[in-house]
Amino acid sequence: MxxxxxxxxxxxxxxxxxxxxxxxxxxxxxxxxxxxxxxxxxxxxxxxxxxxxxxxxxxxxxxxxxxxxxxxxxxxxxxxxxxxxxxxxxxxxxxxxxxxxxxxxxxxxxxxxxxxxxxxxxxxxxxGEPVGRAERAAVIDRPGALIEGVAVDIETDRIFLSSVAEREILLLEPFAPNDPIVFADREDGLWSVFGIAVDDRTRMVWAASGVVPQTPMEDGEAEGTALFAFDLMTGDLYRRYEIDGAVRMADFVVRDGMVYVADAGAPRIYVLNSISGELELLVEDPRFVSLQGLALTRGALYAADYSTGLWRIDLGDRSVSLVRPGDASLIGIDGLLNTRDGRIVAVRNGAAPHQMMAIDLDREGREVESTEVLLRGHADMTGGTEPTLVDLADGRAWLVANAAWPLFPEDGSVPESERPYTVILEMDLP
Missing domain, CATH: 1.25.40 (Serine Threonine Protein Phosphatase 5, Tetratricopeptide repeat)
Structure with missing residues (x-):
């Protein structure tokens, strides 16, 4: 090597x-x-x-x-x-x-x-030309929230949002999509909330939480990181999952009650095999630099690394290999999920232009066969902001179009610049 x-x-x-x-x-x-x-x-x-x-x-x-x-x-x-x-x-x-x-x-x-x-x-x-059509699913007037992630309960049409700077999970009811209510907050033990997902099988809202400079902390409050499971209907905390050595759990993917979690602060990926189980280390690899979103397809787990591209983790022998990208740039990918037919949907915000794109792999799942831009240049994907995480269900995608990360100082101070409303875009997938 x-x-x-x-x-x-x-x-x-x-x-x-x-x-x-x-x-x-x-x-x-x-x-x-x-x-x-x-x-x-x-x-x-x-x-x-x-x-x-x-x-x-x-x-x-x-x-x-x-x-x-x-x-x-x-x-x-x-x-x-x-x-x-x-x-x-x-x-x-x-x-x-x-x-x-x-x-x-x-x-x-x-x-x-x-x-x-x-x-x-x-x-x-x-x-850099605009591609794709998307409609506003919600417009949230919470400039201090720094909304990062989105998850949709397809059975009730409720939308859940994760807040970094206000340490909350927000809920949007279908009859009031622009009026968020607090679903969970720091009283439930949450630090900043990053990735978020709804699991149809367990009827849980899953959230990954940790600390960044933009996290408001009380004097003497301990930092930490954990995966949280909340009852989808009541909002009650079911359980929090922690593991020794974790630095900042951020992005994850859920399937049939199993959760795979990326550590954004360490070269590690964890797995939770059942809701009653414990987090375990799946892989630790020094080649990981900045882990982001995860996807499950072709019998493997795929992890986006902001600095190096797309990694494939074999779920049998747990071997790790870098996906060959071809001509396409896979640098700067943040959000990552897979469709039912095996396509990987990626949100790129670390390279210009910002966009949401589909990645099609070859039969072995080790090389990019082709890419397709799904959404780029939308009017809400501008203004010194960046698209972040995406959720997929029933042939549709919901995207946080304009997270205000660039407008929140890295020293954790209060932003002086005006921050726009957060827009959630919805679009049909091809």
Whole structure:
């Protein structure tokens, strides 16, 4: 495994990163990538543009479709005055489904190769064009809530929302979709609430809770993280599930009473085999960097990692492998779920453009066969906000369209900027 990750650096003719020596505790895709980024930056500062390019190309082999890598290649090409390299990197952005601000390179590339630049400019612009139709299911005037997740009880048409900054689960009744009431709060032991789901089998509302800088804490209050189960109809707390070593449970997926939970603060995924059981460690893998949403399909568990892409966990032998993305960028995915027919629906907010897309895997479930943009450029997916989590049921999707994360300071202070109403969008899936 170590040799696999080092091969990118060696093939590029670069010095072996320090973390690759024998005394290194772990060598992963992420550690090697960060070392190579450092080498690229050093070479760029020294004016060795060829070495900077080789280092970034080695990172691209480890992290295909990563916007920061492709942006770096454009920067190096611009500094080196190599328009051919810049156009190649921009064409790779187009193939990955990304957009790019061409302001700094437009005049230069237009003069160097007007026809090729015109083609890539049009392609990048098309990547940002609106796609899909969605209607407002709810508009919530709770600017201080920082709503992250959505879950729908298809039997009653009730919608549940998770609040990060007010430490609540909110309930929207079908006869009053814009008037949330508190379903559960800190009196039930909740910290910030992230992922949320309704399980038809157990008739429970599940919620993952933990602490981030935006979590309002009382003096002397202990931090923690847990998975909570609430009675769907009464709101009574059934049970909270904790496990030693957990840092921040955030996203999860529920199926037939079983729950798989990602730890956003540690490279771990947990499993709860039954509502009467205990959380257990499913896998711990140092290659995980920033775990996000989970999906169950093709007999495996799939985990989105914000920094590295999509991982496949075999539920038999618990082996972990990175899904081969093809040309598409799987970087910056937050929400993740699967449809009944096996498609993975992903919400991307860590790369431009923000969008909800469907991912179709090959027969073995180890490689992306194709992707389809489902929703992009909606009027409510703007304004310095970001789409986050999604729920799926009966061929429809409900999306938190404009979570205000960018408007809440990371130091936990009260936001000074005006925050918009939170919009839940509903759309039919193709």
């Amino acid at each position: 170590r040799q696999f990750f080092l091969s990118a650096a060696l093939a590029a003719g670069l010095a072996v990163p320090a973390l690759a020596q024998d005394d290194a505790p772990v060598v992963t895709q992420q550690t090697v990538s960060m070392e190579l980024f450092g080498l690229a930056n050093q070479a760029l500062q020294a004016g060795d543009f060829e070495a900077a390019k080789r280092a970034l190309e080695a990172v691209r082999d480890l992290k295909p479709g990563h916007p920061a890598v492709l942006n770096g290649l454009v920067t190096v090409a611009r500094r080196a005055e190599h328009p051919e390299d810049a156009l190649t990197a921009l064409e790779a952005m187009d193939a990955a489904g990304l957009t790019y601000d061409l302001t700094r390179v437009e005049a230069w590339l237009s003069e160097a190769d007007p026809d090729r630049f015109a083609a890539v400019r049009a392609a990048l612009a098309a990547n």
